[in-house]
Amino acid sequence: MAERFRVAVVGSGPAGLSAAAQAAERGISHVLIERTDHLSDTIYKYQKGKFVMGHPEVLPLRSPLSFGAGQRETVLDTWSQGIAKLKTNVRHNAEMTGIAGAKGAFRIALKSGETVEAEHVVLSIGLQGNIRTLGVPGQERPWVQYQLDDPKEYDGETIVVVGAGDAGIENAIGLSDQNSVIIINLGDEFVRSKPANNAAILKAIADGRIECFYKTSVARVEDDGIVVKTPDGEAHVKCDRVIARLGADPPRKLVEACGVTFPSQDRAALPELSPSYESNVPGLYIIGALAGYPLIKQAMNQGYEVIETILGNPVEPADEPLLRKKFEGLGPDVTVDQIIQTIQANVPVLSGLTTLQLREFMLDSKVHFPTKGTVIFQRNDFTSSFYSIVEGAVAVQFDPADPSKQVVLGTGQFVGEMSLISGRRRTATVVAHERSVLIETPRRSMIKLVNSVASVRRALDEAAMARQIQTHLSPSSTTADLAEVVASAKIAKYSRGDVLFREGDKGDGVHLIRSGSVMVSRQIGGRDIVLSYVAAGNYIGEMSPMTEALRSATVRAAVATETVVLESSAFMGLLSRSPELRKRVETQFQDRLMSNVRMENRPESGNIIQFLIEQGVGEATDVLLIDESLCVRCDNCEKACAETHGGTSRLNREAGPTYATVHVPTSCRHCEHPHCMADCPPDAIHRSPNGEVFIADNCIGCGNCQRNCPYGVIQMAGETAPKPGLLSWLLFGSGPGPGQDKRPKAGKKAEGRKVAVKCDMCKDIAGGPACVRSCPTGAAIRVKPEEFLVIASRKG
Amino acid sequence: MNQSILVYRGFRYLKVAIALSLIASLFYVFHQPMQRPNGGTWLGYGLGSIGAGLIVWLMWFGIRKRRYGGGRAMVEEWLSAHVYLGLSLIVVATLHSGFKFGWNVHTLAYVLMMTVIGSGIFGVYAYVRYPTLMTENQRGATLEMMMGQMSDLDRECRAAAMGLGDDIARLVLAASQETCIGGSVWRQLRGTDPSCPTHSALVGVHTRAAAAPGDHAVALRRLVTLLQRKDDLVGRARRDVQIKALLDIWLYIHVPLSFALLAALIAHIVAVFFYW
Numbered sequence A: 001m002a003e004r005f006r007v008a009v010v011g012s013g014p015a016g017l018s019a020a021a022q023a024a025e026r027g028i029s030h031v032l033i034e035r036t037d038h039l040s041d042t043i044y045k046y047q048k049g050k051f052v053m054g055h056p057e058v059l060p061l062r063s064p065l066s067f068g069a070g071q072r073e074t075v076l077d078t079w080s081q082g083i084a085k086l087k088t089n090v091r092h093n094a095e096m097t098g099i100a101g102a103k104g105a106f107r108i109a110l111k112s113g114e115t116v117e118a119e120h121v122v123l124s125i126g127l128q129g130n131i132r133t134l135g136v137p138g139q140e141r142p143w144v145q146y147q148l149d150d151p152k153e154y155d156g157e158t159i160v161v162v163g164a165g166d167a168g169i170e171n172a173i174g175l176s177d178q179n180s181v182i183i184i185n186l187g188d189e190f191v192r193s194k195p196a197n198n199a200a201i202l203k204a205i206a207d208g209r210i211e212c213f214y215k216t217s218v219a220r221v222e223d224d225g226i227v228v229k230t231p232d233g234e235a236h237v238k239c240d241r242v243i244a245r246l247g248a249d250p251p252r253k254l255v256e257a258c259g260v261t262f263p264s265q266d267r268a269a270l271p272e273l274s275p276s277y278e279s280n281v282p283g284l285y286i287i288g289a290l291a292g293y294p295l296i297k298q299a300m301n302q303g304y305e306v307i308e309t310i311l312g313n314p315v316e317p318a319d320e321p322l323l324r325k326k327f328e329g330l331g332p333d334v335t336v337d338q339i340i341q342t343i344q345a346n347v348p349v350l351s352g353l354t355t356l357q358l359r360e361f362m363l364d365s366k367v368h369f370p371t372k373g374t375v376i377f378q379r380n381d382f383t384s385s386f387y388s389i390v391e392g393a394v395a396v397q398f399d400p401a402d403p404s405k406q407v408v409l410g411t412g413q414f415v416g417e418m419s420l421i422s423g424r425r426r427t428a429t430v431v432a433h434e435r436s437v438l439i440e441t442p443r444r445s446m447i448k449l450v451n452s453v454a455s456v457r458r459a460l461d462e463a464a465m466a467r468q469i470q471t472h473l474s475p476s477s478t479t480a481d482l483a484e485v486v487a488s489a490k491i492a493k494y495s496r497g498d499v500l501f502r503e504g505d506k507g508d509g510v511h512l513i514r515s516g517s518v519m520v521s522r523q524i525g526g527r528d529i530v531l532s533y534v535a536a537g538n539y540i541g542e543m544s545p546m547t548e549a550l551r552s553a554t555v556r557a558a559v560a561t562e563t564v565v566l567e568s569s570a571f572m573g574l575l576s577r578s579p580e581l582r583k584r585v586e587t588q589f590q591d592r593l594m595s596n597v598r599m600e601n602r603p604e605s606g607n608i609i610q611f612l613i614e615q616g617v618g619e620a621t622d623v624l625l626i627d628e629s630l631c632v633r634c635d636n637c638e639k640a641c642a643e644t645h646g647g648t649s650r651l652n653r654e655a656g657p658t659y660a661t662v663h664v665p666t667s668c669r670h671c672e673h674p675h676c677m678a679d680c681p682p683d684a685i686h687r688s689p690n691g692e693v694f695i696a697d698n699c700i701g702c703g704n705c706q707r708n709c710p711y712g713v714i715q716m717a718g719e720t721a722p723k724p725g726l727l728s729w730l731l732f733g734s735g736p737g738p739g740q741d742k743r744p745k746a747g748k749k750a751e752g753r754k755v756a757v758k759c760d761m762c763k764d765i766a767g768g769p770a771c772v773r774s775c776p777t778g779a780a781i782r783v784k785p786e787e788f789l790v791i792a793s794r795k796g
Numbered sequence B: 001m002n003q004s005i006l007v008y009r010g011f012r013y014l015k016v017a018i019a020l021s022l023i024a025s026l027f028y029v030f031h032q033p034m035q036r037p038n039g040g041t042w043l044g045y046g047l048g049s050i051g052a053g054l055i056v057w058l059m060w061f062g063i064r065k066r067r068y069g070g071g072r073a074m075v076e077e078w079l080s081a082h083v084y085l086g087l088s089l090i091v092v093a094t095l096h097s098g099f100k101f102g103w104n105v106h107t108l109a110y111v112l113m114m115t116v117i118g119s120g121i122f123g124v125y126a127y128v129r130y131p132t133l134m135t136e137n138q139r140g141a142t143l144e145m146m147m148g149q150m151s152d153l154d155r156e157c158r159a160a161a162m163g164l165g166d167d168i169a170r171l172v173l174a175a176s177q178e179t180c181i182g183g184s185v186w187r188q189l190r191g192t193d194p195s196c197p198t199h200s201a202l203v204g205v206h207t208r209a210a211a212a213p214g215d216h217a218v219a220l221r222r223l224v225t226l227l228q229r230k231d232d233l234v235g236r237a238r239r240d241v242q243i244k245a246l247l248d249i250w251l252y253i254h255v256p257l258s259f260a261l262l263a264a265l266i267a268h269i270v271a272v273f274f275y276w
């Protein structure tokens, strides 16, 4: 019979290490199970010399191991020494494949077939998951690898890259400078990659720089190469190296197999946990990134807390003092627990959250105590936070012409969900109607919540729908007038390129675009001619119900889009009740007819719109375009950007596609729903009230945003030395001059702290974007999607 | 989609420049000095001060251009004003001189100024004409991409030439090793190379093809195709370099001469006040 431990910790990341070290410190029998032959694999795999950051700084560290910001190597050494000193019992090369049993007698199965028994299990396997291997005979050969640190390391080899995702493409292109490269693609297209990578690989293949085997899989690895299965049968490919980039299996399946449940199917969903990190399986605790705490310090604190909990010494959570401070304004003797309970009782949207989720939610949120008349947010602000009303009431002024027209929302309701959904400007001004208590929650926490708690999503969707109809279609109608339309309305979701309706279809409703945007086109002379681009906040498809004719054009989603579909009869009913609305819709209808005729006669304008949409500009809120008929290629725009942003230009003027003379340089488009924000551990990416998406100082340099941005506009950059003043350069020739490069020479590796940098639209510079203001010829302009039509018609 | 510097804000600075020139001319016509018109009359001093002020302000453009992120007006607005007001100097300074020229520092300053203005006029021509030509020539590929494609073609050419005899191998090798894009300023500006090794190889292979043994035909056809592709690419790359050089070269006259002009201007003013 196997030895039974009091605690088994699975996974030796910062969370697991700290837990195991605390168990050792407290002298309880324990084992730390780690898949690899080293500790803390995630951090081990950081780039050599990476500066590890210690955010959040306000949070105190509680762990027997020490940790401070510093180089990867130092951090790992300190932990190894700490682990050795405490005589922590580590079992390496042990991969957990499943957990059975119950509290007091868990059985942890290892890949080797052995089992480990323990009374309690702490699961801290992080989110990196299992790297997928080729899974074919012969794959253990040393020249079959799954990672590529520096493509320049290889020279003159024949290398087969397996996998057609972004990692595979980037590796293949990086290697192709010095090697002859073959890429193996299971499909017949590169659909899983970012548009930029997709274009780059297709070009490399067309140019013959990379050879591609489509619809091909690897059959086996042999001594001098691999055997692949192609549509025409097996083929032997001689090569020196195989780099397989097949992605990783997220750990969710494994965790579910251990009996842990997740609240929703959403990929971002986190397991449900008690305030002491216990899962639905009693005695099984989950901490660290897997529990939704993606920073090292948080993970280490939880390691400590969980062992103390198991020992029966519940500790005050590390966030307690922070929360207490947040609620200070409510009076001295209210406890955090009481407030959390009040919120749970008063605010229905948040009542589906567990206490742990609500605490985490409150940690991210701000509490406001506005008095009557205080403005909460203004129409046209670009903010996207969400407000829950814990007590009191707010007034929503939806008619810009008449602030006295308002809707009052009371305790338990919420505001701000429309910008959260659309990613666009605020559509109304909201002021406090009386002294109130409001919780302001940032976009990211809200999205996390919507994704993991189904009840929140439902409540938001329903409330938002009625408000969207009122704001965008008919602000002057009363709620009663709208009741019929709202009752029959549905929400429809489309992926990029999906058809909302087709030319010649029977018209079955009007679409109110609540997020994303669409492209309108018509068949003319056998070709699809783009007539228009319609952004969120507008309706489309009104023509057919109004004329009772068939659809006169095809409408496609330009980006992922959600619409509220209003039934034709309900829509027409609304028009007949409101002559003013009828007039507005009719005018818009005629404008569209006129514009359509203009566009039909200038197909080139439509082509430009189509080109811009293909470049993903449809999801932009502000994009830099260069008119190449004016651009003299002086790169003053880049120089201005570098000069005003610590020496690194955030735009690449030359890169990027051109159609006619419209050039889309590589530069941030400040997306409606920024992809870069999706997975930033310290939540360092924000959107300012004017719409700029920017990265704050607490970036930890993990590179997630760089990978997530489909447009390749984020770079990892170190700090550069300051420059001499303009006059001392001019008169004495000291140092690099204005516009000259001061970054370390290529090849010399920049040491030290690297963080993500990108365009912030010069939000801190009076006067606005330096690139545009520095262009001597007026070639560089910034445009909003609403202006595409104008631009296209001037150029076309 | 945008406005060029010439039409900037409905020709605002063209209008200013025309007004300035007209006013200066009217004064000049109706002014009846004691002697022949020259810089020494009250009108001469007036025009001279305006001219000197304009020159200093025109030169300040170089500073403004480098104060990235600073300043309220866009650099485009500055340049539009620079161009039109710079041109108005032709009128202002000529009238200031009263058409009196000689072999002296005063005329030197005038000639330098006119040369600077002349180079500026070429610059504006270049700025208006070349950007579109460059885009058309590039067809979506940057110079770097073209160079990459060339080296790939070189590799393929060498492979294709294998077994076709030393003669052809030598031509292909020369094409891949000795073809150069850019180089000295003169070569950049010329945009072609009459003794281009790639072109020679293409012609050479093509003429030898007819006489070659039959079993080489397939390989030779392939080689000719590859060389023709490379030849086109080389032509485009040279054209790209040429246009870029044309866009830049005049500034190497405009800027140094404007400094020389500043020096001559100072000498002119010193001479007028101390030695007249």
Ligand SMILES: Cc1cc2nc3c(=O)[nH]c(=O)nc-3n(C[C@H](O)[C@H](O)[C@H](O)COP(=O)(O)OP(=O)(O)OC[C@H]3O[C@@H](n4cnc5c(N)ncnc54)[C@H](O)[C@@H]3O)c2cc1C
Pocket: A010, A011, A012, A013, A014, A015, A016, A033, A034, A035, A036, A039, A040, A041, A042, A043, A046, A051, A052, A053, A054, A055, A094, A095, A096, A097, A124, A125, A126, A127, A128, A129, A287, A288, A289, A290, A293, A294, A295, A296, A297, A299, A681, A700, A701, A702, A703
């Ligand atoms: C490039 C990068 C840079 C980052 N930089 C910072 C930074 O500067 N500062 C910061 O605070 N955070 C940073 N982070 C985030 C931080 O690394 C994670 O939040 C942290 O590592 C999470 O710790 P963890 O213990 O939950 O999981 P992990 O660190 O992921 O550890 C999981 C461990 O479990 C092991 N394991 C997995 N599956 C099994 C299994 N089935 N059986 C046995 N063992 C298993 C793994 O091998 C691994 O050792 C960065 C992340 C990345 C990707």
Ligand code: HEM
Pocket: A634, A776, B055, B058, B059, B060, B061, B062, B063, B065, B079, B082, B083, B084, B086, B087, B089, B113, B116, B117, B118, B119, B120, B121, B123, B124, B127, B251, B254, B255, B258, B261
């Ligand atoms: C005596 C008169 C002039 C002086 C002293 C002068 C001086 C200058 C200076 C110092 C620069 C800055 C160059 C740099 O730093 O890169 C400049 C740029 C320029 N000038 Fe002039 N200039 C004069 C007249 C003109 C005229 C008449 C024209 C046009 C008709 C002209 C067109 C330009 C142009 C197009 C630029 C380049 C802008 C750029 O791309 O940065 N200049 N000039």
Ligand code: SF4
Pocket: A667, A668, A669, A670, A671, A674, A675, A676, A677, A693, A708, A709, A710, A711, A712, A713, A714, A758
């Ligand atoms: S950095 Fe973010 S906002 Fe900018 S283009 Fe990339 S994903 Fe969009």
Ligand code: SF4
Pocket: A626, A630, A631, A632, A633, A634, A635, A636, A637, A638, A653, A774, A775, A776, A777, A778, A779, A780
């Ligand atoms: S500053 Fe203007 S003209 Fe110069 S490269 Fe940039 S966009 Fe082109």
